[in-house]
Amino acid sequence: MTQLKCSATTCHNNKNHLCILNSIHVDGSTAHESEQTCCGSFTPKLSSMDNSAHGIDVRPETKIKCHAKDCVYNKDMLCSADSVQIAGHGADRSGDTECSTFRMR
């Protein structure tokens, strides 16, 4: 599995720049650059008091299903990179995030 780091701290699933989900999906079936990808699993926090990840033991290993088929790390719609960085500081919606690790074939 991939070591996932994520800067979208406005996401319900983000805890200390890690993701509490065991599996996420990245969108961007026609992407030719990072900006054209996004984390399809992004879920905005319900409120500033949303602290649902509190107490969850979160690990960096995350399975990434990925639609960005032109990325060098995409193997049969799964990410094969050892580590991935999702960017999305201050994101309000999925489209505000991107996979910074995307690299065109």
Ligand code: SF4
């Ligand atoms: S590195 Fe490539 S294959 Fe892996 S999640 Fe990002 S865009 Fe998808």
